[in-house]
Every structure is written in C-alpha cells, then in structure tokens.
Amino acid sequence: MDAQVTPLLARIDARERELGTAADQLRTQIDELAARLRELDEEIGNLAVTRKTLLALPPTAPDPADPPPVLPAHPAYQQILGAFADAAGPMRARDLCERLDLAVMPKNIESTRHKLKRLVSLGVLAEREPGLFARRRP
Structure with a gap:
C-alpha cells in the first residue's frame, strides 16, 4: 500500500469510530426522550380522564348550615x-x-x-x- 494512503486510512478509521460513538450516544438519548415522552403522554391522558370524571359528578348540595355568600356591592x-x-x-x-x-x-x-x-x-x-x-x- 502507498505510504501516503495509509495515514489517510487511519484517520478515516478514527473518524468513523468517533462518529459511531456519537451516533450511539444520540440513539441512547433518543430512547430516553421517547420513554419520557410516553410517560408525559400517559399523564396527560390520566388528567383528561380525571377532568372528565369530575365534570360528570353531580354537584354537591350546599350545606344548609353555611350562610349564603355575601355578594360584592358593585x-x-x-x-x-x-x-x-x-x-x-x-x-x-x-x-x-x-x-x-x-x-x-x-x-x-x-x-x-x-x-x-x-x-x-x-x-x-x-x-x-x-x-x-x-x-x-x-
């Protein structure tokens, strides 16, 4: 092999390893972010169900012992x-x-x-x- 080509191939190999490592790190981050996104979506869904359930509940009757609210004078x-x-x-x-x-x-x-x-x-x-x-x- 040519003496000029060998150092270039070594640099290409080193750069490929660097890029491979960076790509692996990014894939790990993507997996972590996707898991976090699924958790957030699930929590949002739970909150929507809770809101719907609360809105469907019949209103509670006021306690007769409670005085009527004092309205602002305006x-x-x-x-x-x-x-x-x-x-x-x-x-x-x-x-x-x-x-x-x-x-x-x-x-x-x-x-x-x-x-x-x-x-x-x-x-x-x-x-x-x-x-x-x-x-x-x-």
Whole structure:
C-alpha cells in the first residue's frame, strides 16, 4: 500500500469510530426522550380522564348550615347574575359582555372574567370548563 494512503486510512478509521460513538450516544438519548415522552403522554391522558370524571359528578348540595355568600356591592355583579338568570345555558365572558351591552374589548372581557371568577370563588356560579360559566345547580 502507498505510504501516503495509509495515514489517510487511519484517520478515516478514527473518524468513523468517533462518529459511531456519537451516533450511539444520540440513539441512547433518543430512547430516553421517547420513554419520557410516553410517560408525559400517559399523564396527560390520566388528567383528561380525571377532568372528565369530575365534570360528570353531580354537584354537591350546599350545606344548609353555611350562610349564603355575601355578594360584592358593585352593581355589575347584580347585572351579571341577572344575565345568568335569563340565560339558557353557560356563557363565556365575551358572551356576557355582549348580553350586558358592553363593548367587546379586551379590557371589558378581562374585567368581566375577573368578576365571574370571583362569583365562582363565592360559590354563586360554577365554571363548567375553563372559561365557561354557569349558574350553580341547587
């Protein structure tokens, strides 16, 4: 074999070993990431089932010993409750803005959403799914 070719072949062999080692390391990382991804997908699926189960549960009746919630004094809360009394079903903050003749603008929607969340925390309304509000069932 030619004296010039032998060193080149040795360098090619060394480079092939380096690339093979790097490829093996990447395959190991891919396998680890794929396993982690399967775990996360399974957990996401479990959470979806849990959410569906919780939403299917009948609402609990309020304890008669509990005092009724004290509503905020601001008249907007009375307007919101009036709109829900006439509503056929659940509403989003945007729907409520339209029903209350508020300009459908981000600040009005966010303000309404905040009030709806407060009424949920007081036990007056229920949030059936994220962003969808309805009267609490008796």
